[in-house]
Amino acid sequence: LSELTGNSRMNIGIFFAIIAVAVIWFMLKKTTLGFEIRAVGLNPYASEYAGISAKRTIILSMIISGALAGLGGAVEGLGTFQNVYVQGASLAVGFNGMAVSLLAANSPIGILFAAFLFGVLQVGAPGMNAAQVPSELVSIVTASII
Numbered sequence: 419l420s421e422l423t424g425n426s427r428m429n430i431g432i433f434f435a436i437i438a439v440a441v442i443w444f445m446l447k448k449t450t451l452g453f454e455i456r457a458v459g460l461n462p463y464a465s466e467y468a469g470i471s472a473k474r475t476i477i478l479s480m481i482i483s484g485a486l487a488g489l490g491g492a493v494e495g496l497g498t499f500q501n502v503y504v505q506g507a508s509l510a511v512g513f514n515g516m517a518v519s520l521l522a523a524n525s526p527i528g529i530l531f532a533a534f535l536f537g538v539l540q541v542g543a544p545g546m547n548a549a550q551v552p553s554e555l556v557s558i559v560t561a562s563i564i
Contacts, residue, residue, distance in 0.1 A: 431493030436530070438486060443526040455479050514540070517560050536560070 446452035454475045457465045462472040494511070514536050521535070522528030543556040 429493065431490070434489060434493055435533075438489070439526050439530045442482075442486075446526065451475075451478070514560065517563050521563050 446456060454465070454470050455478070457468070457470055458472045458475040458479075462476075465475070466472050518529055518532040518536055522532040539556045539559060543553040546553045546555065
């Protein structure tokens with residue numbers, strides 16, 4: 419994809435992200451596991467009383483989120499830098515991920531749009547110096563969202 423987008427860092431991971439959003443949305447909204455995850459997230463004690471194993475559901479949700487994080491890390495490392503480790507290349511990814519999740523209110527569809535917003539902010543930050551605007555303004559906007 420980098421040839422199609424003017425040698426940008428865009429790679430096939432964008433398609434993985436869109437597919438992951440659709441799968442997670444379907445899982446959370448249309449399956450019993452999704453209902454259990456939402457119920458335990460809202461009130462684990464009431465879920466236990468209703469017969470849902472809160473410990474099992476928490477562990478399953480951590481496994482799912484860990485798998486998605488691993489997929490994202492693999493795509494970032496292998497797709498963006500072509501098998502080369504670049505020190506300091508992704509230091510703020512976890513912080514930005516929390517900000518994206520907060521802005522999207524934990525909605526899978528909202529995460530897609532919030533991630534796009536943060537991506538635009540991160541890509542546009544270096545070009546702000548040409549307009550005499552400090553690029554640190556992006557960090558201020560990110561912090562104000564949190």
